[in-house]
Amino acid sequence: MKEAIVIETMFQEVPFEQRFEKIRAAGYKYTELWNLNGKDPEAVRRLADQSGVSIIGLSGDISGRPGDPGMADASRCDEYIALVKECMCCSCCDGVGGEQFEKIMTGGTPEQIENGLSAIPPKETLAEQWNAQIYVRALRRHPVILVSTWLDADTVRRANMIPATDVNEALQIAYGIKGADASVVVIPDGVAVLPE
Numbered sequence: 001m002k003e004a005i006v007i008e009t010m011f012q013e014v015p016f017e018q019r020f021e022k023i024r025a026a027g028y029k030y031t032e033l034w035n036l037n038g039k040d041p042e043a044v045r046r047l048a049d050q051s052g053v054s055i056i057g058l059s060g061d062i063s064g065r066p067g068d069p070g071m072a073d074a075s076r077c078d079e080y081i082a083l084v085k086e087c088m089c090c091s092c093c094d095g096v097g098g099e100q101f102e103k104i105m106t107g108g109t110p111e112q113i114e115n116g117l118s119a120i121p122p123k124e125t126l127a128e129q130w131n132a133q134i135y136v137r138a139l140r141r142h143p144v145i146l147v148s149t150w151l152d153a154d155t156v157r158r159a160n161m162i163p164a165t166d167v168n169e170a171l172q173i174a175y176g177i178k179g180a181d182a183s184v185v186v187i188p189d190g191v192a193v194l195p196e
Helices: 016-025 041-051 073-084 099-105 110-118 129-141 153-158 167-178
Strands: 004-006 030-033 054-058 087-089 145-147 162-164
Touching (some): 016 041, 099 129, 145 167, 153 162
Parallel strands (some): 030 054, 087 145, 145 162
16 A cells, blocks of 8 residues: 655645655655645656655645546646556546636647747736646647547547547557557546555
8 A cells, every 4th residue: 555645734844845855754655735826836846756756646726626527627637647648537527627728728739738828927827727737748748548428539639639438449549559568557536546
């Protein structure tokens, strides 16, 4: 069994930037964040990497609230996409996400979307922009196969993912990309499961 601790609740006597080292020194290799309030995601990832601690979950959005159950919520799976590298099964029963998120995610290639978002001044940040930035970062590193019966294949393609109607189809596509000997990791609940 893998154990993780929530970084916001531990070692509060030291600045946030020093907590990853403290977590590792205490014998933990995994941590969860409740939110990114005022924190640069890339800087947080660097701190974690430097200390040898893996961030295994982000429980809330940038304000700490729980997210919506659409594709926008799946953007929290960046760490898992990096681990699994290929396939994500999300019902997307609420659609792609908020109207702004869908517009962003279907607005071009991952590179075009990232460049467009990077050009937005901080005081003009769009609603759901951070979700799209995390998602696009994952899409630039890995092809993502989305299993959903709620979204049509064209919408999934416009969002720069490979559509699949069921897990078997997704696995066949993934094996075609990674090879027949690729391993499979199942993470049924991104907030409650610790990948190994």
